[in-house]
Amino acid sequence: MEEANMEHDAHHDLHMTPEEEYSSSKLGMWLFLGTEIMLFGGLFAAYAIFRAKYPELFLESHQELNREMGAVNTGILIFSSLTMAIGVTAIQRGKQMLAGIMILVTIICGLGFGVVKYFEYGSKFSHHIYPDTNIFFSLYFMMTGLHMLHVFVGLIVLGVIMVMTFQKKFDEKYSTPVEMGGLYWHLVDLVWIYLFPLLYLVG
Amino acid sequence: MANESVATNVYVPYLEQKGFMSWLVTTDHKRIGIMYLISISLFFLIAGIIALLMRFELMTPMADFVSPHTYNVLFTLHGSLMVFFFIVPGLAASFGNFLIPLMIGAPDVAFPKLNLGSYYIYIAGTIIVLYALLQPADTGWTFYTPYSATTDTDVVMITFGVFVLGFSSILTGMNFIVTIHKMRAPGMTWHRLPLFIWASYATAVLQLLATPVVGITLLLLIAERSLGVGFFDPAKGGDPVLFQNFFWFYSHPAVYIMIIPAMGVISEIIPVFARKPIFGYKAIAYSSLGIAFISFLVWAHHMFTSGISEVAATIFSFLTFLVAIPTAIKVFNWLATLYKGSIELHSAMLYALGFVFLFTIGGLTGVFLGALAADIHLHDTYFVVAHMHYVMIGGTVMGFFGALHFWYPKWFGKMFNESVAKLSWFLVFVGFNITFFPQFFLGIQGMPRRYATYPEEFQSLMALSTYGSWILGLGVLIMTVNLIKGLFSDEKAPQNPYGSLSLEWQVPSPPPTLNFDKIPEVTDWTYGYGKKKEVDA
Ligand code: HEM
Ligand SMILES: [Cu+2]
Numbered sequence: 001m002e003e004a005n006m007e008h009d010a011h012h013d014l015h016m017t018p019e020e021e022y023s024s025s026k027l028g029m030w031l032f033l034g035t036e037i038m039l040f041g042g043l044f045a046a047y048a049i050f051r052a053k054y055p056e057l058f059l060e061s062h063q064e065l066n067r068e069m070g071a072v073n074t075g076i077l078i079f080s081s082l083t084m085a086i087g088v089t090a091i092q093r094g095k096q097m098l099a100g101i102m103i104l105v106t107i108i109c110g111l112g113f114g115v116v117k118y119f120e121y122g123s124k125f126s127h128h129i130y131p132d133t134n135i136f137f138s139l140y141f142m143m144t145g146l147h148m149l150h151v152f153v154g155l156i157v158l159g160v161i162m163v164m165t166f167q168k169k170f171d172e173k174y175s176t177p178v179e180m181g182g183l184y185w186h187l188v189d190l191v192w193i194y195l196f197p198l199l200y201l202v203g
Numbered sequence: 204m205a206n207e208s209v210a211t212n213v214y215v216p217y218l219e220q221k222g223f224m225s226w227l228v229t230t231d232h233k234r235i236g237i238m239y240l241i242s243i244s245l246f247f248l249i250a251g252i253i254a255l256l257m258r259f260e261l262m263t264p265m266a267d268f269v270s271p272h273t274y275n276v277l278f279t280l281h282g283s284l285m286v287f288f289f290i291v292p293g294l295a296a297s298f299g300n301f302l303i304p305l306m307i308g309a310p311d312v313a314f315p316k317l318n319l320g321s322y323y324i325y326i327a328g329t330i331i332v333l334y335a336l337l338q339p340a341d342t343g344w345t346f347y348t349p350y351s352a353t354t355d356t357d358v359v360m361i362t363f364g365v366f367v368l369g370f371s372s373i374l375t376g377m378n379f380i381v382t383i384h385k386m387r388a389p390g391m392t393w394h395r396l397p398l399f400i401w402a403s404y405a406t407a408v409l410q411l412l413a414t415p416v417v418g419i420t421l422l423l424l425i426a427e428r429s430l431g432v433g434f435f436d437p438a439k440g441g442d443p444v445l446f447q448n449f450f451w452f453y454s455h456p457a458v459y460i461m462i463i464p465a466m467g468v469i470s471e472i473i474p475v476f477a478r479k480p481i482f483g484y485k486a487i488a489y490s491s492l493g494i495a496f497i498s499f500l501v502w503a504h505h506m507f508t509s510g511i512s513e514v515a516a517t518i519f520s521f522l523t524f525l526v527a528i529p530t531a532i533k534v535f536n537w538l539a540t541l542y543k544g545s546i547e548l549h550s551a552m553l554y555a556l557g558f559v560f561l562f563t564i565g566g567l568t569g570v571f572l573g574a575l576a577a578d579i580h581l582h583d584t585y586f587v588v589a590h591m592h593y594v595m596i597g598g599t600v601m602g603f604f605g606a607l608h609f610w611y612p613k614w615f616g617k618m619f620n621e622s623v624a625k626l627s628w629f630l631v632f633v634g635f636n637i638t639f640f641p642q643f644f645l646g647i648q649g650m651p652r653r654y655a656t657y658p659e660e661f662q663s664l665m666a667l668s669t670y671g672s673w674i675l676g677l678g679v680l681i682m683t684v685n686l687i688k689g690l691f692s693d694e695k696a697p698q699n700p701y702g703s704l705s706l707e708w709q710v711p712s713p714p715p716t717l718n719f720d721k722i723p724e725v726t727d728w729t730y731g732y733g734k735k736k737e738v739d740a
Contacts (some may be wrong), residue, residue, distance in 0.1 A: 016313075020385065024313045028381045035373050035415045042419035042449060046434055054440060132431030135440045142426060 080109030222224025230315035274655035282344030305707035308388025335360030376410030384701035390725035401465025417453030433604035465602025477544025490529035523573030550624035554605030561597025586646025612696030619689030630678030
């Protein structure tokens with residue numbers, strides 16, 4: 001029975017050529033990114049409403065945020081998007097070693113982002129600033145928290161992809177997972193690029 | 204159409220493999236469809252029994268059977284289970300899974316493993332919600348703030364369960380869209396696609412775009428309760444109406460997630476049993492997309508009494524009327540298909556006709572409710588309860604039962620007893636109307652929804668409604684027994700008992716594991732019934 005099953009599964013996996021799988025995965029990934037945008041869209045809508053309602057509160061509260069740390073993190077993420085893009089191009093050209101290293105650098109950047117965020121949250125808590133302090137900080141923690149969650153998921157995904165890249169599972173003929181991981185990582189980056197000015201650069 | 208697809212090799216039906224493990228790890232869309240079918244049917248039956256208990260309580264004006272608090276818990280459970288566990292995944296996940304690859308001539312969906320993953324996510328959500336039953340919430344299925352943020356029942360667990368379900372819905376929708384784009388058989392052009400496919404496509408778009416919004420809403424509600432975030436709390440500068448806006452931005456489109464697949468089912472059943480080509484193919488196909496689009500613009504018609512501005516209310520009222528247009532287009536086209544057809548009253552057809560009749564009542568009363576002035580009076584009364592049950596039972600559930608009877612032979616390779624099926628249809632149809640028609644009058648007279656008690660003068664209509672619920676319950680019971688008994692009968696289903704032209708009927712019943720021995724070449728649309736077309740089919 002087990003064997004019959006495996007065969008059955010193998011059949012199911014083989015019903016697409018690599019090109020078909022690539023184009024299907026790509027469409028699926030873009031659809032998924034669309035839902036991510038709708039997910040964050042709810043928070044952005046809440047941000048717009050409350051900022052229009054309480055402009056002074058936003059101006060005042062955002063001064064508590066650490067612009068330098070925010071800027072450093074923005075830089076880190078943009079850089080990591082670049083390394084990821086290089087990684088994807090590398091694997092498309094069959095350069096497995098380079099691709100693996102680039103993904104590794106991307107992961108290190110993501111970890112760095114997390115470390116900076118950890119200190120930021122820590123310093124907020126030590127100043128007795130919590131999600132329930134006021135609407136601005138509710139938004140701040142919800143938005144950056146949800147984003148951080150996406151970074152974590154991204155790190156796990158990229159970790160798996162990196163290992164597989166070093167194991168030479170991908171090459172110029174088949175690199176779909178690497179590209180999908182890249183797309184996802186770019187979205188994570190993109191969301192942050194909006195969050196940074198909205199939260200840190202109000203005034 | 205394509206007849207070459209009939210099996211020539213050894214035929215191994217997809218149900219051949221036995222054993223629990225073979226189900227747990229299956230990536231076969233037909234088996235995953237069955238697992239959804241069983242799960243949603245179970246929730247339908249559980250939530251239905253809860254409904255019977257509620258109606259039993261409402262026999263008398265006093266709260267004598269259960270306490271008012273228990274009653275609140277019961278309608279919360281009934282609504283949440285019916286909406287999030289039965290009707291939203293419903294036809295889309297069960298029949299969508301079974302039919303989409305078969306109808307477009309594909310061996311499976313685009314991402315079979317993800318498909319199984321979505322099912323497990325659905326199960327994870329149900330486990331969380333079952334756990335939530337330890338301290339069941341009493342907010343109603345809408346989880347409105349401020350009450351949901353302050354009640355001491357366990358709102359977090361049940362909303363978290365619904366949040367998890369959302370993932371399942373999103374991934375399934377994504378899978379289906381990609382499948383329909385990428386896996387159609389050669390010659391299966393967009394304008395040859397069965398209308399059920401168009402309906403599934405429109406539904407999937409709604410699932411993708413609307414579900415994340417309810418996801419973030421529920422997440423915020425959880426944060427409100429656990430972290431003290433104040434988006435919906437006026438004391439913290441938040442706004443409870445914001446929750447309603449978020450909630451209905453999902454939940455109005457969600458009503459179309461519930462109904463559009465059923466419309467697709469009806470568009471498949473009617474032409475087969477009227478033996479006529481479907482009338483207005485393109486109008487039906489594109490009106491699904493039209494509905495999907497407009498449904499994003501009308502959410503505030505659930506909030507006319509929530510203190511939104513008069514200008515906004517007027518605009519939303521007007522936009523709501525627009526939804527009725529694509530909806531009515533479909534109804535007219537079904538009627539035109541029936542006109543002068545040679546109609547065969549198979550049980551599936553009876554459900555389809557029941558759908559057209561009852562859904563029309565539901566849709567028209569929706570237009571009443573969309574009219575601003577009328578809704579101020581009717582909002583949150585039994586009129587709304589009747590409206591939503593006419594569209595959801597009269598519409599979706601009729602479509603679901605119709606689909607069950609229609610594709611049963613294909614799905615299981617067995618037959619049920621047709622006379623018993625007709626009898627149960629009759630009980631369901633009559634019972635349903637006796638239960639819910641009086642509620643229109645109750646609502647007009649001002650009976651508010653969601654109360655365990657009511658003034659004396661409503662008792663006769665209330666009791667009538669309860670008697671109706673017993674007939675309805677009996678009908679569903681007989682139907683269930685009949686369908687389950689059929690599974691154990693010896694009568695094997697023929698390949699194509701109704702002479703349908705759709706691809707799924709051109710393979711043996713039950714279909715082989717990989718659906719088609721050879722991917723079929725499609726040369727014509729699916730609805731060429733009647734004179735010349737049938738000859739070359
Ligand atoms: C012609 C199409 C329709 C129109 C114009 C329409 C209009 C409306 C309006 C205006 C309300 C709000 C009433 C109020 O709360 O005061 C309403 C409620 C509702 N409708 Fe519809 N509707 C339509 C179709 C549907 C369909 C197809 C479904 C589901 C399959 C549906 C399910 C519901 C539900 C569940 C509610 C009650 C929500 C609640 O407050 O719990 N409607 N409808
Ligand atoms: Cu609505």
